[in-house]
Structure formats: structure tokens, C-alpha cells
Amino acid sequence: MLTGRMMDFPLTLTHFLDRARTFFGDAEIVSRQPDKSLHRSTYADFSRRTRQLAEALTRLGVKPGERVASLCWNHTRHLELYFAVPSMGAVLHTLNLRLHPGDLAYIARHAEDRVIVVDRSLLPLLEKFIGEVPGVRHVIVVPDDGPVPEGRLDYERLLAAEPGAFVFPPLDERSAAMLCYTSGTTGNPKGVLFSHRSIVLHTLAECMADTFGIGEADAVLPVVPMFHAAAWGMPFAALFTGAKIVLPGPHLDPASLLDLMAGERVTLAAGVPTLWLGILALLDQAPTRWDLTSVRGMLIGGSAAPQAMIEGFELRHGLRVTHAWGMTELQPVGSIARPRPRHQGLGPSERFALRATQGYALPFVELRHVSDTGEVLPRDGTTMGELEARGPWVASSYFGDEGADRFTADGWFKTGDVVTLDAEGFVRITDRSKDVIKSGGEWISSVALENALMAHPAVLEAAVFAGRDAKWDERPLAAVVFKPGQVATPEELAAHLSGHFAKWWLPDDYLFLAQIPRTSTGKFLKTKLREEHGDHLLKKARGER
Numbered sequence: 001m002l003t004g005r006m007m008d009f010p011l012t013l014t015h016f017l018d019r020a021r022t023f024f025g026d027a028e029i030v031s032r033q034p035d036k037s038l039h040r041s042t043y044a045d046f047s048r049r050t051r052q053l054a055e056a057l058t059r060l061g062v063k064p065g066e067r068v069a070s071l072c073w074n075h076t077r078h079l080e081l082y083f084a085v086p087s088m089g090a091v092l093h094t095l096n097l098r099l100h101p102g103d104l105a106y107i108a109r110h111a112e113d114r115v116i117v118v119d120r121s122l123l124p125l126l127e128k129f130i131g132e133v134p135g136v137r138h139v140i141v142v143p144d145d146g147p148v149p150e151g152r153l154d155y156e157r158l159l160a161a162e163p164g165a166f167v168f169p170p171l172d173e174r175s176a177a178m179l180c181y182t183s184g185t186t187g188n189p190k191g192v193l194f195s196h197r198s199i200v201l202h203t204l205a206e207c208m209a210d211t212f213g214i215g216e217a218d219a220v221l222p223v224v225p226m227f228h229a230a231a232w233g234m235p236f237a238a239l240f241t242g243a244k245i246v247l248p249g250p251h252l253d254p255a256s257l258l259d260l261m262a263g264e265r266v267t268l269a270a271g272v273p274t275l276w277l278g279i280l281a282l283l284d285q286a287p288t289r290w291d292l293t294s295v296r297g298m299l300i301g302g303s304a305a306p307q308a309m310i311e312g313f314e315l316r317h318g319l320r321v322t323h324a325w326g327m328t329e330l331q332p333v334g335s336i337a338r339p340r341p342r343h344q345g346l347g348p349s350e351r352f353a354l355r356a357t358q359g360y361a362l363p364f365v366e367l368r369h370v371s372d373t374g375e376v377l378p379r380d381g382t383t384m385g386e387l388e389a390r391g392p393w394v395a396s397s398y399f400g401d402e403g404a405d406r407f408t409a410d411g412w413f414k415t416g417d418v419v420t421l422d423a424e425g426f427v428r429i430t431d432r433s434k435d436v437i438k439s440g441g442e443w444i445s446s447v448a449l450e451n452a453l454m455a456h457p458a459v460l461e462a463a464v465f466a467g468r469d470a471k472w473d474e475r476p477l478a479a480v481v482f483k484p485g486q487v488a489t490p491e492e493l494a495a496h497l498s499g500h501f502a503k504w505w506l507p508d509d510y511l512f513l514a515q516i517p518r519t520s521t522g523k524f525l526k527t528k529l530r531e532e533h534g535d536h537l538l539k540k541a542r543g544e545r
């Protein structure tokens with residue numbers, strides 16, 4: 001091999017910090033506090049404070065590779081942790097504040113967290129599990145909603161005691177930077193250990209014009225929690241480009257988010273579909289209440305964005321949705337549903353349909369789908385199989401021993417998503433393998449059915465799941481939540497679906513619920529639906545209700 005004569009310059013987050021300080025000192029960070037006031041600072045403040053934080057953590061004995069955990073909302077200090085901890089050579093482990101204390105104890109022990117930084121408002125949660133995590137040496141409290149209780153380490157006091165002269169050490173780009181656990185929707189939470197290199201490359205891909213196109217002129221609002229899959233990398237993309245960053249703190253209701261989007265002239269916001277469904281419903285009620293002319297896009301992913309929602313935002317409110325697919329194991333973005341120039345000839349409904357797919361792979365992500373026996377399937381748009389991925393920001397194994405069966409001998413990661421791939425490489429998710437409905441041996445796509453149900457004018461949310469059935473083994477059941485003041489009968493819903501699907505795909509019954517149970521990251525929790533209503537059809541057949 002003739003080796004190229006170029007520098008082996010490490011791809012690390014330290015460079016993001018240097019760049020932010022050198023070029024973007026006046027870029028703004030706006031962070032909403034628990035009392036709803038806005039805290040404003042700049043990247044110059046941020047640069048100083050990340051150095052102070054690194055000094056303080058070093059003084060507390062944090063060593064390279066050790067895990068520093070955060071139990072925090074999306075706010076400025078969490079952003080400081082995002083950069084100070086990895087850049088000093090340690091690993092930031094983001095704890096999911098919506099998990100059960102028992103799960104948090106398991107995860108914090110599994111991660112071997114040595115320090116936990118916690119919002120004062122979340123101290124009651126921490127106190128429920130900290131006793132079960134003996135390896136934690138220090139708890140640092142962020143005074144988010146009031147002063148830090150006596151006897152506790154105070155984040156602000158720790159920083160104030162430091163000069164901010166920290167020199168970040170040179171790092172190997174392959175060293176670990178961040179540890180994120182999957183939320184355990186399908187089994188025990190598993191740790192995914194991002195490296196500096198993987199974060200840098202994922203950031204570059206997110207900033208490309210043909211992906212999210214994040215740049216200095218943007219004001220980004222990650223509504224997606226910073227404790228979940230690194231807020232889809234948006235904090236990194238913001239720091240990297242000098243974009244303004246707006247952080248919502250604990251206020252995630254639709255009106256508060258719309259206030260923030262309008263007030264801070266947000267250009268790009270990101271979150272899961274359940275969140276956007278609420279925002280769309282509110283905009284439909286009060287279409288002129290917010291000035292959203294600054295918004296150039298809304299990134300939606302984490303579960304399937306219903307086509308009706310994408311259309312509703314664009315046609316009724318002039319707001320453009322970009323639908324993306326990903327998972328924690330891909331840090332998380334893997335594909336994006338953007339129509340390409342070659343799709344210009346498509347009619348409006350075909351374009352919307354394309355934008356409701358999971359899209360095509362980002363550069364450096366390779367996707368294929370395989371049969372039960374591991375045979376690679378044709379990209380014909382109809383054959384269903386399990387999606388597999390590989391690339392520089394795809395996990396090569398989990399942190400710990402779990403989940404070895406998710407990695408194939410020939411170097412691919414098994415996503416657990418059941419999909420079709422078409423000739424252009426567009427992915428369409430029909431289900432997660434755990435949620436698949438197998439009726440008489442044939443697969444029925446719950447995702448396709450619920451998308452169609454959510455296009456009914458009376459339906460706010462719908463989740464389709466497998467109900468046990470004496471004859472067919474499983475049959476689809478639909479859980480439906482109506483918009484306020486609206487209803488529809490099962491017959492009307494069935495009639496709405498019947499034009500689009502084969503008769504045997506239609507749900508056997510409709511359950512009208514006040515709310516669909518959600519996972520800790522806001523996705524529909526189908527395991528709970530199956531637990532509570534899985535026997536509905538058997539009971540109905542027996543004449544019980």
C-alpha cells in the first residue's frame with residue numbers, strides 16, 4: 001500500500017470547542033428555566049464555563065474513561081456537560097429521567113457511574129435510587145429551580161471556584177465520549193458507547209445541505225431530550241456550526257414549545273411524532289396565534305411520522321416536516337426522507353407519501369434487509385425483512401456483554417425493524433420485529449394501519465397492535481384517541497381504511513382510549529397495549545367485555 005501523505009488529525013469534540021470560541025463567541029444559547037424565565041448566554045460564556053467544569057471535575061478526581069452521569073432536562077448546563085466531560089477524556093452518560101428508579105439504578109450500576117450531575121428539580125427522583133448505586137463518589141446538584149440544599153455539591157459554586165484555564169488534553173479520536181442507553185422498548189436497556197470520531201462524522205452528515213443542512217444562520221430547538229440518543233446530535237451540530245441553540249427545559253407542552261419557537265425565531269426543531277401531533281392539534285385550533293415564519297423545518301423521527309401529520313403541517317400551516325429514521329445504536333440518525341431532484345415530477349400526494357417513508361441512508365450508512373435465515377433480500381419495494389446497518393456511527397457491540405446476537409458475523413448491526421427497501425434505496429418500516437402482527441402466518445403492518453387511521457379527521461392518535469385470536473393466532477386491534485369534541489364509530493373507521501388495505505388487514509376491533517400508553521421517550525408503548533388489551537378478542541368471543 002502506498003500511504004497517503006496527509007495529517008492524521010484527530011476527529012474530536014475538542015475541536016468543536018476551539019471553533020466555537022474562535023469564531024462563534026457571540027452565538028446565543030437560550031435555555032428555559034423551570035419557572036419559565038429564559039436564561040441567555042453566549043458561546044463565549046459557554047467556552048469559559050466548560051473549562052471551569054472540566055477543572056472542577058478533575059479536582060473531584062474524574063479520570064479519563066470514567067463515566068460522569070447527567071440526570072438533567074435540556075438546558076445550558078447540560079450542554080456544558082456534553083462538551084466538558086468528553087473533551088477532558090471522560091465519558092458523559094445521560095440518564096433518562098423518565099425511567100423507573102429501579103431501571104435507573106440498574107443502568108447507573110451497569111455504566112459504573114462515578115459522578116452524577118442532577119437537576120435540583122430531579123433530586124427526589126435521584127434519592128429513590130442513589131442508595132442502590134454504591135460506585136457513585138459525588139453527586140453534583142444543578143440549581144435549576146432554587147438553591148442547592150446544604151451539604152450538597154453545588155454545580156455553580158464548583159465552577160465559580162475555578163479560573164477556567166483548563167487545557168483539554170490531546171485525545172485519540174476512537175476514545176469513548178458518550179454513553180447512551182436504549183430505552184428498553186424491546187428488552188433490557190443496552191449501552192451504546194459513542195466515540196469522538198463517530199460523533200464528529202455524524203455531525204458532519206447532519207450539517208450537509210441534503211440532510212438537515214444545519215448552519216450558522218439556524219436557531220435549533222432540540223425538543224428531543226438530551227438524555228435520549230444525544231438529542232439526535234443537534235447540540236453537536238449547533239456548536240460545530242455556530243447556530244443559536246434554544247433549550248426547552250422541562251416545559252414540553254405544545255403551547256410552551258410554540259411560544260419558544262415564535263419568541264426565539266427558531267428555524268429548526270426536532271422531536272418525536274407524539275409531540276408534533278399535539279402541536280398540530282393546537283395550531284389547528286389557533287392557527288394565527290404564533291408567528292412561525294422563521295421555522296424552515298421540523299425534524300420528526302423516533303417512530304413513524306404519519307403522512308396526515310406531514311400534510312397537515314404543510315398544507316394548513318406552511319410548515320415543512322423532515323422525517324428521519326434512526327436509533328440509539330446509530331447515534332441516532334440513519335436515514336432521511338427527503339425527496340430528491342429526480343422526484344420533481346411526482347404529484348403532491350406521491351411526494352407526501354415519499355416523505356412519510358423512512359427515507360434513504362445518510363452518507364456512510366449502509367443498509368440492507370435480510371430474511372429470517374439471513375439471506376439478503378431484493379430491493380423491490382415489497383419483500384419484507386429485517387433491516388441491518390453498518391457504518392462509522394453504527395454500534396459495533398454494546399457496552400457490556402448484552403445483545404451480542406444483534407451483530408452479524410459479517411459486520412452488520414441487526415436493527416430489529418421490519419422493512420421493505422425499494423430500488424432507489426428508500427426504506428419503509430412496516431413494524432418493529434417485536435410489534436409485528438402475524439395473522440394466519442402472514443404479516444400485517446401496524447405502522448401502515450395506524451398512519452391511515454391518523455388521517456381520519458376525528459382521530460388524534462392511533463396505535464395498532466396484535467390481539468390474540470383463537471383462529472388466526474393474532475389479529476390487529478386498533479387503540480384510538482379522538483380529537484377533543486370529535487368521535488367516529490368503528491364502522492366509520494373501518495370504512496375509512498377499507499379503500500387502502502386488503503380486507504384481512506383491517507383491525508378486528510377498535511378500542512377508544514383517553515390516552516395511548518407511551519414509552520419513556522414518548523413513543524406508543526405497544527407492549528402495554530398488548531398486556532392490557534391483548535385478550536380483548538378472546539374475551540369478546542366468550543361474550544365477556
Ligand code: ADP
Nearest residue numbers: 182183184185301302303304324325326327328
Ligand atoms: P428504543 O428501542 O428504546 O425505542 P430508540 O429510540 O433507539 O430506542 O428507537 C429506535 C427505534 O425507533 C427504531 O428501531 C425504529 O423502530 C423506531 N423508529 C425510529 N425512527 C423511526 C421512524 N422515522 N419511523 C418509524 N420508526 C422509527
